[in-house]
Amino acid sequence: MKQSPKGKLRGDKNASAQVIIVGGGLAGLTNAIHLSQNGVPVVLIEKHEYPRHKVCGEYISNEVLPYLSYLGIDPLAAGAVDITRFELSTSGGKLLKAQLPLGGFGISRYLLDELLYKQALRRGVRVIQDTVSHIDYVESEDRFTVTCKSADQLDAHLVIGAYGKRSNLDVSLGRSFIKQKSPYLGVKCHYEGDFPSDLVALHNFAGGYCGVSKVENERINICYLTGYAAFKKYKSIEDFQHEVLYKNPCLKEILTNCRPLLESPLSISQVSFLPKPTVDNHVLMSGDSAGMIHPLCGNGMGMAIHSALLLSEAILQYVKGEMKDRKQLEVEYGKSWEKTFSKRLRAGRLFNSFFGRDRVLALGLKALSYAPAILPHIIKQTHGEPLEVVDQR
Numbered sequence: 001m002k003q004s005p006k007g008k009l010r011g012d013k014n015a016s017a018q019v020i021i022v023g024g025g026l027a028g029l030t031n032a033i034h035l036s037q038n039g040v041p042v043v044l045i046e047k048h049e050y051p052r053h054k055v056c057g058e059y060i061s062n063e064v065l066p067y068l069s070y071l072g073i074d075p076l077a078a079g080a081v082d083i084t085r086f087e088l089s090t091s092g093g094k095l096l097k098a099q100l101p102l103g104g105f106g107i108s109r110y111l112l113d114e115l116l117y118k119q120a121l122r123r124g125v126r127v128i129q130d131t132v133s134h135i136d137y138v139e140s141e142d143r144f145t146v147t148c149k150s151a152d153q154l155d156a157h158l159v160i161g162a163y164g165k166r167s168n169l170d171v172s173l174g175r176s177f178i179k180q181k182s183p184y185l186g187v188k189c190h191y192e193g194d195f196p197s198d199l200v201a202l203h204n205f206a207g208g209y210c211g212v213s214k215v216e217n218e219r220i221n222i223c224y225l226t227g228y229a230a231f232k233k234y235k236s237i238e239d240f241q242h243e244v245l246y247k248n249p250c251l252k253e254i255l256t257n258c259r260p261l262l263e264s265p266l267s268i269s270q271v272s273f274l275p276k277p278t279v280d281n282h283v284l285m286s287g288d289s290a291g292m293i294h295p296l297c298g299n300g301m302g303m304a305i306h307s308a309l310l311l312s313e314a315i316l317q318y319v320k321g322e323m324k325d326r327k328q329l330e331v332e333y334g335k336s337w338e339k340t341f342s343k344r345l346r347a348g349r350l351f352n353s354f355f356g357r358d359r360v361l362a363l364g365l366k367a368l369s370y371a372p373a374i375l376p377h378i379i380k381q382t383h384g385e386p387l388e389v390v391d392q393r
């Protein structure tokens with residue numbers, strides 16, 4: 001990865017025309033490629049090296065495929081697996097099956113983020129490996145100063161916050177959701193073993209749910225979300241899986257017949273689904289920084305990529321002078337974000353309230369077993385239509 005020359009960008013005469021993107025996950029990289037391929041100079045700052053594994057179910061809705069193709073990315077050609085079927089079980093192992101309305105694909109974040117990163121470099125994006133510690137809007141000059149851990153400072157006219165679900169920056173920007181503790185914990189590991197390539201399964205267990213699907217190279221991704229309170233009673237992830245996940249016979253069968261491929265499972269805590277503003281201190285938020293849907297809906301990545309599309313299109317209009325000022329850019333982006341995602345987020349919160357409450361879920365599944373054709377309609381509530389892009393060049 002390219003390192004930043006210390007302090008070089010500050011004072012650069014073109015700096016105020018630049019967009020700085022903070023965070024190079026799906027949303028940040030998507031914004032970077034979209035803007036740079038439409039002629040906007042972009043600097044992206046990411047704290048980690050590529051590639052790396054991330055906690056994620058790694059099932060992604062097909063709605064993003066046309067847009068990824070516009071960005072020059074073909075996940076299926078890179079090895080992603082096509083997924084068409086869905087299975088849901090209660091913690092007692094009662095199963096319900098359905099065809100996915102639009103379908104999706106399985107790809108590891110290790111590979112997907114790497115594909116986007118390499119495409120961003122090809123498009124001329126300047127990528128700096130550093131941790132951003134402060135983003136300050138200088139009102140008198142209508143520009144930002146972005147300060148990194150290395151002490152480098154960069155100036156920009158626009159800043160995109162694409163730093164994910166939770167970051168040191170939420171604290172320094174004084175975002176209110178960060179003051180509330182979140183009770184959720186995510187765990188993920190890759191395995192080898194037998195699992196159908198065309199299936200994504202969502203298996204429940206007391207206090208959480210676990211997604212299982214294949215990614216490239218015949219790997220099986222097993223990823224679960226659980227409440228921290230239930231988890232902390234056990235000494236280790238292995239104990240928790242043995243004592244809690246194994247109570248679901250579907251999960252027991254998968255976990256006992258598969259062999260882990262990572263040295264140890266990855267975990268993250270403090271996963272928050274609280275609403276967040278799409279613009280904070282004039283920073284335009286993209287992906288999970290703008291809002292996160294419950295992972296059980298299997299559409300956080302689709303939303304992150306879609307939000308980057310909405311934001312990129314709004315910025316391109318602004319850059320071309322089709323919006324009169326920064327305020328209009330912020331308001332228009334906020335409106336399009338709400339219009340696109342608020343219904344799905346509400347549906348996600350509603351579905352989440354069923355999970356972990358096994359009696360309610362069992363009743364719901366019993367009702368669905370009489371009318372299984374309803375399940376694809378329920379899935380549709382948390383997904384969108386395929387993303388078509390109007391070329392703005």
Ligand SMILES: Cc1cc2nc3c(=O)[nH]c(=O)nc-3n(C[C@H](O)[C@H](O)[C@H](O)COP(=O)(O)OP(=O)(O)OC[C@H]3O[C@@H](n4cnc5c(N)ncnc54)[C@H](O)[C@@H]3O)c2cc1C
Nearest residue numbers: 023025026027047057058059132163164186287288300301
């Ligand atoms: C348990 C779990 C399972 C999930 N399963 C699925 C699924 O199956 N399907 C699906 O579609 N979605 C799923 N999601 C959601 C999905 O992972 C996210 O919605 C998606 O990763 C959001 O992408 P992003 O670019 O906004 O954030 P991220 O991918 O988190 O990227 C943010 C980036 O910002 C960087 N960063 C953070 N702070 C700084 C800083 N200060 N300076 C510089 N860089 C910084 C980070 O290193 C990171 O690379 C799941 C989420 C969880 C928690």
